[in-house]
Amino acid sequence: MAVSTDSDAVAPDAPPAAPRDLPFVEGVQRQVDYWAIVWARTWRGVIVSSFLSPFLYVLAMGVLLGGFIEADPDELEGATSYLAFVVPGLIAAHAMQTAVSETTWPVMGMIKWQRIYESMLATPLQPRHLVGAHLASVALHLSATCGLYTLVMLPFGVFESWWGPILAFASQVLCGMTFATLVYAFSTRNRSEEGFGVLFRLGVFPLFLFSGAFFPVSNLGDVGSWLARLTPLWQGVNLSRMFALDNVTWWVAGLNVAVLVVLMLLGWRWSVSGLTKRMIT
Amino acid sequence: MSDTLPDSTAADAAETPLHDDAQIVARGLWKRFQQGSGPSFDAVKGIDLEVRKGEAFGFLGPNGAGKSSTMRMIAGVSPVSDGELRIFGMDPAVDGPTIRGRLGVCPQEDNLDQELNVFDNLYVYGRYFGLPKQVVRERAGELLEFAKLTEKSKARVDELSGGMKRRLTIARSLINKPDLLLLDEPTTGLDPQARHLLWDQLFRLKHAGVTLVLSTHYMDEAEQLCDRLVVMDKGVIVAEGAPLELIRAHSTREVAELRFGAGEHAAHAELLGDLGERVEVLPDRLLVYTEDGEEVLARTHERGLQPLATLVRRSSLEDVFLRLTGRTLVD
Numbered sequence: 001m002a003v004s005t006d007s008d009a010v011a012p013d014a015p016p017a018a019p020r021d022l023p024f025v026e027g028v029q030r031q032v033d034y035w036a037i038v039w040a041r042t043w044r045g046v047i048v049s050s051f052l053s054p055f056l057y058v059l060a061m062g063v064l065l066g067g068f069i070e071a072d073p074d075e076l077e078g079a080t081s082y083l084a085f086v087v088p089g090l091i092a093a094h095a096m097q098t099a100v101s102e103t104t105w106p107v108m109g110m111i112k113w114q115r116i117y118e119s120m121l122a123t124p125l126q127p128r129h130l131v132g133a134h135l136a137s138v139a140l141h142l143s144a145t146c147g148l149y150t151l152v153m154l155p156f157g158v159f160e161s162w163w164g165p166i167l168a169f170a171s172q173v174l175c176g177m178t179f180a181t182l183v184y185a186f187s188t189r190n191r192s193e194e195g196f197g198v199l200f201r202l203g204v205f206p207l208f209l210f211s212g213a214f215f216p217v218s219n220l221g222d223v224g225s226w227l228a229r230l231t232p233l234w235q236g237v238n239l240s241r242m243f244a245l246d247n248v249t250w251w252v253a254g255l256n257v258a259v260l261v262v263l264m265l266l267g268w269r270w271s272v273s274g275l276t277k278r279m280i281t
Numbered sequence: 282m283s284d285t286l287p288d289s290t291a292a293d294a295a296e297t298p299l300h301d302d303a304q305i306v307a308r309g310l311w312k313r314f315q316q317g318s319g320p321s322f323d324a325v326k327g328i329d330l331e332v333r334k335g336e337a338f339g340f341l342g343p344n345g346a347g348k349s350s351t352m353r354m355i356a357g358v359s360p361v362s363d364g365e366l367r368i369f370g371m372d373p374a375v376d377g378p379t380i381r382g383r384l385g386v387c388p389q390e391d392n393l394d395q396e397l398n399v400f401d402n403l404y405v406y407g408r409y410f411g412l413p414k415q416v417v418r419e420r421a422g423e424l425l426e427f428a429k430l431t432e433k434s435k436a437r438v439d440e441l442s443g444g445m446k447r448r449l450t451i452a453r454s455l456i457n458k459p460d461l462l463l464l465d466e467p468t469t470g471l472d473p474q475a476r477h478l479l480w481d482q483l484f485r486l487k488h489a490g491v492t493l494v495l496s497t498h499y500m501d502e503a504e505q506l507c508d509r510l511v512v513m514d515k516g517v518i519v520a521e522g523a524p525l526e527l528i529r530a531h532s533t534r535e536v537a538e539l540r541f542g543a544g545e546h547a548a549h550a551e552l553l554g555d556l557g558e559r560v561e562v563l564p565d566r567l568l569v570y571t572e573d574g575e576e577v578l579a580r581t582h583e584r585g586l587q588p589l590a591t592l593v594r595r596s597s598l599e600d601v602f603l604r605l606t607g608r609t610l611v612d
Contacts, residue, residue, distance in 0.1 A: 022378040026411070033414075034405040037397060115392035121358055122386035123409035123457075124378035280358055281314070 027129025028136060031120075035137045046141060050148040053094065058153065061214065062086050077216055078247035084158040088168055088244035089213035091149045092236040095176030098145050100183050100204055102138045104196045107187035110134075117279055127275040131268070135180055142176040160246035167243035171256075175236025178260045181267025182232075188274030207233045212241075235259050304461050304492055305332040305355055309364035312350045312516075324350035326516040327364060332494055334460075337487050339503045339510035340496040341598060343608065346513040348496035349389060352465050355494065357381050369460065382410060385459030385491075389466045391446045395439045399430055399449060402438060407456040420456055427482065428452035444475030451482065455491075462486065464495040468502060480505055500598035512602055519605045524598060531604045532596035533558050535574035539567045539581065540590040549586065556580055561603055570600070 066082035079085035110116040117130055149172075150165050159165045186199065210220065211233035217225040228234050235256040242248045312325035325347040332338045340348040353359035354366060357373040357380050366373060368380045393402050400421055407417030425431045428448040433441060441449065447467070454462060467483070468476040483506055487493055497503050503510050504524045512520040512527070520527055537557070541549050550562045557571035569577050574593030581588065602608070 017372070017375045019375050019377065020379065030409050030411055031405075033408045037401055037405060041396065114395060115390070116394055118388065119392040119394075119406070119453075120409060122356060122381065122384070122388070122454075123406070124382045124411070125409050126378065280360065 021126060022124050022129065024128060024132060027125050028132040030125065031129065031133035035133060038137070039140070046144055047148065050145040051152060054090070054149040054152050057090055057094070058083070058087060058156070061090065062156075075216065077241060078245045079241075081158075083156060084160075084245065085241070086214060087153050087156070087158045088240040089237040091146055091153075091168070092172050092175050092240040093208050093211070093213040093233060094149060095142055095146055095172045095236065096179045096207065096233050097204065098142055099138060099176040099178075099180035100199070102141055103134075103180050103184040104187055104199065105193075107134070107184055108190065108193070108196075111188070111275075111278060117275070121279055127279060128272045131184065131271045131275055135177070135184065135268075135271070138180045139173065139177055142173045142180070146172040146176070159244050164243045164246050168240045171236055171239035171243060174257070174260050174264070175233065175240070178232050178236070178264040178267065181264050181271055183267075185267050185270030185274050188271060188278050207231055212237045232260060232263055300331065300333050302334040303331045304334050304369055305330065305338075305494065306367045307331075307351075307355075307364065310351070310354065310361060310366055311363040312347070312354060312359065313362040323516055325354070328511075328513075328516075328518050330511060330518070330521075332461075332492065334492055335487075335490050337483075337493040337495070337506050337508045339494075339507035340513055341498070341500065341503045341507075341510050341602070342496075342513035343498055343602075345515075347516040348513055349465055351513075352463055352494070352496055356384060356386050356463055382457065383460045385454035385457065385462040387451050387454045387462070387464045387467055389469065391450045393438045393446060393450060393453070395437070398435050398437050399441070400425065400434045402449060403453055403456055406453050410457040412457065417456065420458075424452040424455055427455070427485075429478075442475075444471050444478065447471060447475065447479060448482065451479070455486075459491065461492045461494065464493065466497055467495055468497070468499065476502075500602070503598055510598075512598070512605060514602075514606045514608075520601065527598065527601045528596050532600040533570040534572045534596060535570075536594055536596055536600060537569040537571060537574040537577040537581075538592040538594065539569065539578075539588040540565065541567070541586075541588055552584065552586065553577075553581060559604075568600070568603075570596070 062083035066086060069082040071082070076082065076085040111118075120130055121127070146169050150169050153159070154165070159168075183199070186195075190196065190199075210224075211217070211228055211231050213233070217228040217234060219225075220228055229238075239253055239256045239260075242253055307328060307330045309327045309329065310325060311323070311327050313321050313323050315321045328347075328351065340346075340351060342348050350359065354361055354373070355368060357368070357377040360374065369383060371380055373380055394405070397405065403421035403424060404417055407420060408414070412420075422431075425434055428451065430441075430445060430449060430452070433445065438446065438449070451464070451467070454464075464483070468479055471479065480502070483493060483495075487506075493506070495502075495506060507524060509523050510521070510527070511518045520531065522530065539549070539553070546562050546564075546567050550560045550567055553567065553569060554560050556577045557569035559570040561568040561570070571577050578591050578593065581591075
């Protein structure tokens, strides 16, 4: 054992040195091969479900149910048919569901069951790199899902301009990423699977049904419609629909984007702090 | 040991290692866990230690002794509550990524990716260290050879036996050619054959100059592998030295084990107390510490006592631990 001497002493008022972290982009890049292998294994399922899910939804809700709905375009936020009304909202809602499913059990699995994160953190990688790479994979999944959904819908004539689907696609991915960061943050703090059941029952399903994907939120009455407009999903649905229908109120669109971006950044911050507290104990 | 954290400036004053080639230096190292507003728990209570380059150093102690908490702090994934810790001369709180880049970590429970095949587990892990693709591929091939898993290269991890998974985890921890390899309970849960195969591989690493730091509650493992070890109990170091030194210092040359009927051991201990330097009463047997175990057995029989079973053996680290803590390693 070493014996301390006065000459060894560290000045008591010396400020602690700042951590020398691995650059963020470099840490994320080092995980590209891992996520590429994961994608190589799962991409077929992603493609099939990305095609099948919108096809079934649009067939059931847009075509079969929508066949009974004839409404004034003013009551359908400018849509000339119920199909044109429901499709942009459905894609945004589908983005939310994809993001939530990618950031609940998979995150818990990497923390608790397969403990992949534990093995990654034994290397120079840090929690923010893990969050960054995982969410980048979610963004890729969302892009594939929303992109395919949009392509499937093109022949139905539900888009009013050539640029509308592009901006609607960007809105849907933004909406999905907002949910991804917020739910990732929740998952880092959630200790048991029951928490996800509550999240789905009290969060995802009510949002899916009442955030304007299937009917105009004005149908919910004064209080209901304002409550619906406070939800992140409505911001995404509204953006997606305005762009798809070429019926854009730009200050509203700006507000929708701002809300989603702020929530996404907050979710990012909570995700990194949540994973750090969970793993670096 | 006080139950409050020591003055950190006192720990700061002992930063310089005794040896220039020390790879781990801890002074007054303390780990305290706090769960919400509940009571705190001190897992490690102000330990001092130093591990030199090329050494095989062990933490021996029962579950809950503080071994894993200490290993996690050394691995840079658990912040130090108080005291000083330097790995390769660097502070884990400041240079965590750099330190971990030179460490190999083999955790207590395998955390391999079950969905990936054997080769890919090594490959992606090497990439986390920022190693070029070609370098990782070459090293992965070499390590599969080392771990005797070349034929399983394309097998999924969940198809491997427990021993194979352990060897793969160790191979993975070597992908960055670490200067220091941390092994937390490396052979727990393995059958004897798999343990000996693993020990052989650890010997080869040791001869190649890799510093090994391992925690174990198996005394034979500590005796086989460690040049030097600390015995930990309840968060403190109760003894430190080479295995043989510790045995010589804290035990006799031999131990006579005598098994009597259930509940008879305490009474027989009274009758045999003068036969050895010390007698320990365990639930299932008596241990008589002596320089000559056969002599103890002969004199036991001379006194008309008939043990159900007897055994004479050399003292081990288990006896050291029993002497120092009053408990066996596996409670």
